[in-house]
Amino acid sequence: MTMRPPAEIGMPLDEVDTPALVIDLDAFERNLRRLSERIAGSPVKVRPHAKTHKCPVIALKQVELGAIGVCVQKVSEAEAMVYGGIRDVLVTNEVVGRQKLRRLASLAQTARVGVCADDESQVRALEAAAGEAGITLPVYVEVNMGGNRCGVEPGEPALQLATQIADAPHLIFAGLQAYHGSAQHLRGWDERRQAIAQAVDRAGHTRDLLARHSIECPTITGAGTGSFEFEAASGVYTELQCGSYIFMDADYGRNLDRDGAPTKAFEPSLFVWATVMSRRARTGRSSTPASRRWPSIPDRRWSATSPPRPKSAPPTSTAGSPSRPRPTGLASAARSG
Amino acid sequence: MTMRPPAEIGMPLDEVDTPALVIDLDAFERNLRRLSERIAGSPVKVRPHAKTHKCPVIALKQVELGAIGVCVQKVSEAEAMVYGGIRDVLVTNEVVGRQKLRRLASLAQTARVGVCADDESQVRALEAAAGEAGITLPVYVEVNMGGNRCGVEPGEPALQLATQIADAPHLIFAGLQAYHGSAQHLRGWDERRQAIAQAVDRAGHTRDLLARHSIECPTITGAGTGSFEFEAASGVYTELQCGSYIFMDADYGRNLDRDGAPTKAFEPSLFVWATVMSRRARTGRSSTPASRRWPSIPDRRWSATSPPRPKSAPPTSTAGSPSRPRPTGLASAARSG
Numbered sequence: 001m002t003m004r005p006p007a008e009i010g011m012p013l014d015e016v017d018t019p020a021l022v023i024d025l026d027a028f029e030r031n032l033r034r035l036s037e038r039i040a041g042s043p044v045k046v047r048p049h050a051k052t053h054k055c056p057v058i059a060l061k062q063v064e065l066g067a068i069g070v071c072v073q074k075v076s077e078a079e080a081m082v083y084g085g086i087r088d089v090l091v092t093n094e095v096v097g098r099q100k101l102r103r104l105a106s107l108a109q110t111a112r113v114g115v116c117a118d119d120e121s122q123v124r125a126l127e128a129a130a131g132e133a134g135i136t137l138p139v140y141v142e143v144n145m146g147g148n149r150c151g152v153e154p155g156e157p158a159l160q161l162a163t164q165i166a167d168a169p170h171l172i173f174a175g176l177q178a179y180h181g182s183a184q185h186l187r188g189w190d191e192r193r194q195a196i197a198q199a200v201d202r203a204g205h206t207r208d209l210l211a212r213h214s215i216e217c218p219t220i221t222g223a224g225t226g227s228f229e230f231e232a233a234s235g236v237y238t239e240l241q242c243g244s245y246i247f248m249d250a251d252y253g254r255n256l257d258r259d260g261a262p263t264k265a266f267e268p269s270l271f272v273w274a275t276v277m278s279r280r281a282r283t284g285r286s287s288t289p290a291s292r293r294w295p296s297i298p299d300r301r302w303s304a305t306s307p308p309r310p311k312s313a314p315p316t317s318t319a320g321s322p323s324r325p326r327p328t329g330l331a332s333a334a335r336s337g
Numbered sequence: 338m339t340m341r342p343p344a345e346i347g348m349p350l351d352e353v354d355t356p357a358l359v360i361d362l363d364a365f366e367r368n369l370r371r372l373s374e375r376i377a378g379s380p381v382k383v384r385p386h387a388k389t390h391k392c393p394v395i396a397l398k399q400v401e402l403g404a405i406g407v408c409v410q411k412v413s414e415a416e417a418m419v420y421g422g423i424r425d426v427l428v429t430n431e432v433v434g435r436q437k438l439r440r441l442a443s444l445a446q447t448a449r450v451g452v453c454a455d456d457e458s459q460v461r462a463l464e465a466a467a468g469e470a471g472i473t474l475p476v477y478v479e480v481n482m483g484g485n486r487c488g489v490e491p492g493e494p495a496l497q498l499a500t501q502i503a504d505a506p507h508l509i510f511a512g513l514q515a516y517h518g519s520a521q522h523l524r525g526w527d528e529r530r531q532a533i534a535q536a537v538d539r540a541g542h543t544r545d546l547l548a549r550h551s552i553e554c555p556t557i558t559g560a561g562t563g564s565f566e567f568e569a570a571s572g573v574y575t576e577l578q579c580g581s582y583i584f585m586d587a588d589y590g591r592n593l594d595r596d597g598a599p600t601k602a603f604e605p606s607l608f609v610w611a612t613v614m615s616r617r618a619r620t621g622r623s624s625t626p627a628s629r630r631w632p633s634i635p636d637r638r639w640s641a642t643s644p645p646r647p648k649s650a651p652p653t654s655t656a657g658s659p660s661r662p663r664p665t666g667l668a669s670a671a672r673s674g
Binding site for chain 1: 354355430431432433434436437455456479481486487488489612613614615616617
């Protein structure tokens with residue numbers, strides 16, 4: 001069967017098939033520029049996390065506006081990015097299993113593809129795959145910043161693993177991944193600041209320990225949409241992995257800024273355009289087949305320039321702000337029907 | 338880029354790329370047979386809901402074992418089923434919008450495709466689309482059974498809509514959809530029994546009202562995995578829409594049976610085969626990129642015949658039962674990498 005895209009270029013909004021993901025391109029580009037503005041003066045580079053969009057077109061736009069490359073979560077995402085034209089990709093996770101390692105090494109023949117490790121057995125498997133493919137693979141030691149998911153502990157354990165990587169013939173020690181995921185959605189500005197201060201201590205201490213053992217640490221990568229300003233100002237981190245800032249979402253929108261008010265650092269730019277399929281006049285009930293993940297935008301947002309057709313719902317947004325302009329561009333991702 | 342399937346026929350489990358959805362075919366087929374056994378002696382027919390699997394191969398297996406066709410949630414699912422060989426499909430929702438109605442009517446040129454309505458404007462739109470396509474479309478009046486999502490109220494409102502459908506040249510009044518969704522996960526057996534007793538009253542009352550106005554009601558369709566035994570025994574419902582019974586899930590597994598114990602009507606047959614990508618010996622932490630939707634099965638389930646390779650996780654299941662046999666068949670659905 002053929003899947004038709006829900007929209008074509010130039011199509012008016014009320015002809016777009018639903019459900020459709022709709023990007024407000026102006027807001028999207030403002031978000032990209034705002035990140036650059038917020039870190040102006042800091043030497044950190046931006047390597048946005050592409051798990052937010054998984055879309056090479058968007059990744060290329062980020063690179064065009066200054067990103068040095070992107071992050072991805074897994075090998076298949078790295079493949080999508082490299083085949084889509086991105087030349088520098090970091091897999092921000094461990095990769096396990098012979099098939100995936102072969103794909104990773106094969107991909108690294110055509111682009112710079114970095115990967116994380118937090119165990120000696122992984123380093124051995126990465127070395128074997130890189131050797132088999134005849135490449136040299138950049139490997140980052142993932143350090144546990146307190147999220148207690150992946151990562152070796154800071155200090156000695158990180159030194160041991162970095163030494164093993166540096167000694168492997170087909171691997172290059174590329175730096176530390178020091179992402180503090182569990183700090184991103186701490187509500188208070190000062191809570192996040194303190195959590196990142198600890199991460200900075202741990203990462204800096206580890207970097208200095210490596211230096212004392214003559215292992216240079218060219219990159220310390222981490223940070224997210226909730227905390228990037230702290231890593232950018234730290235003097236320790238060299239690279240930011242923010243992803244959600246391009247679209248924002250409801251939960252990041254509830255983070256408080258320095259002034260105690262919900263953050264205005266970025267604005268929602270991704271919306272779901274949905275159709276109400278049933279509305280009972282007597283009860284005021286309505287049903288839509290679209291996801292409930294996003295809160296609704298009040299009707300009035302849309303009524304000025306684009307009155308909803310009967311039975312058609314206003315778009316729902318990732319952050320529920322009532323005062324955004326209507327979308328000026330479209331990107332389709334949702335399966336229609 | 339090419340997406341490789343995570344498994345091929347005959348491949349041992351430990352060569353399957355992860356994440357992969359794994360079906361225990363024996364358990365799956367037992368579930369299909371158990372539904373038939375549970376309703377043996379009742380005249381109701383089975384029209385399983387294909388939203389559970391969205392897979393024509395599975396739908397064909399259900400038809401082979403006695404189902405008269407399948408239900409789907411929306412037009413694109415109906416297309417997948419018809420193009421996959423299913424000859425009788427019911428869209429258990431309202432369909433809104435010219436594009437989707439055209440696709441629906443076009444599909445009804447090659448298979449029996451029914452659809453629900455709960456508003457006069459929908460009936461007019463369905464009539465227009467069916468007339469344009471030169472077909473006659475079976476339309477069901479959806480009746481609100483208490484879930485307060487879609488559906489007209491029982492009695493007079495249903496009669497009005499059925500009359501409008503019966504009078505439309507290109508539509509056939511096919512019956513009532515009387516699905517009581519909010520009763521399915523009521524925990525107690527008696528709670529569910531009472532909720533369905535009310536639904537049976539409403540549906541039966543509406544059917545009798547239609548009969549007094551010379552409108553025959555050939556089908557009353559509804560029921561789910563949590564309640565089907567009550568609808569089957571009602572003498573009012575003629576068709577069951579159970580879907581989840583083929584795989585079961587953790588929440589249905591918490592429903593209590595007549596004896597007060599968690600139901601044993603069906604068994605979990607769908608599992609996620611995942612790989613642990615990081616495991617810190619000191620803390621016992623482990624991380625997997627697979628979904629958290631399903632609870633884990635204890636290790637011992639797998640260790641007897643298929644010891645997990647290092648860094649490989651036991652499959653996680655939809656119901657967490659510790660005593661199931663290992664999978665004997667494989668079906669892939671997850672994106673690998």
